[in-house]
């Protein structure tokens with residue numbers, strides 16, 4: 001048995017409800033794969049602010065640094081919207097990401113079984129699509145200096161800087177190739193090398209890193225074409241690696257193939273400790289009503305098992321259980337004719353039931 005320390009930070013709104021179901025899945029799978037879990041729960045976001053006056057108390061940060069992986073629910077809500085920017089719930093999340101040096105964000109877009117009909121795209125276009133977007137998370141135009149708004153020649157000018165160092169590109173490219181190796185061994189690097197020098201360098205470095213991964217088929221695509229191709233024929237992609245801003249936009253476009261926020265897991269990796277969380281927020285409109293879809297959070301547990309503990313097989317079992325659950329049961333956000341409407345807790349229980357059959 002190998003011991004794994006997991007920090008659970010349920011957060012706000014529906015965060016605690018979906019976390020509870022995800023933790024059950026983790027507890028069910030761990031012993032099957034020889035893992036002994038040491039679970040610790042700490043507050044983050046608005047819940048942490050209410051308790052301690054800060055959205056990320058030192059003891060939460062300390063527990064994160066001492067863990068093997070972090071499972072985070074969601075943060076934020078109307079109750080904390082009027083707070084000063086420095087203590088807003090979202091600051092807690094950003095601080096955790098930067099403390100753990102999570103420079104790579106993994107956002108899979110997968111169609112689970114007959115959820116194909118929930119997509120706004122034609123079923124034949126999305127059926128079988130399975131794309132992983134690897135987005136650079138801590139650099140690029142969102143962080144580059146100089147930035148700001150100032151008066152020049154009598155009018156206001158807004159400016160940001162798209163900057164990437166060789167080492168920043170090299171490390172995210174490496175993650176892209178490593179993820180591609182664990183998937184279909186096809187990597188598309190997305191840039192705008194025709195007009196942006198910084199992404200010309202991006203293309204050069206990605207190509208160089210590719211020499212260490214001869215089994216991965218690498219191609220390059222301009223960001224505008226990539227946006228078009230995701231909508232036109234998403235099945236052509238396996239793994240995509242791209243800059244912070246292009247990844248932000250393209251991962252949302254790709255995610256929408258799947259039809260619902262409640263189905264989207266994510267992983268942030270890079271440092272020694274990975275953080276796993278659903279893409280959705282705290283959904284204050286449905287919180288405390290047992291209406292939340294816990295599948296995004298449950299699928300995030302699958303990603304933790306795959307990417308932090310190298311248990312791809314366990315991730316596959318989670319996905320299979322989710323597909324089987326969806327054949328009969330649905331939460332409100334993905335409800336369809338002929339299916340049985342259930343709540344968050346029962347959805348978790350049904351997944352567990354199918355897990356035991358896998």
Ligand code: NAD
Nearest residue numbers: 074075076077261262280281282283284285286292293333
């Ligand atoms: P949201 O993702 O919380 O909700 C958007 C819509 O999707 C809502 O109608 C909600 O009911 C629905 N929804 C979301 N997740 C669902 C689920 N699992 N099951 C069923 N329905 C689901 O986004 P929002 O309303 O823009 O933001 C609410 C709060 O969450 C804000 O404070 C925002 O800052 C925060 N937020 C946090 C994160 C995060 O923690 N990573 C991400 C996005 C937003």
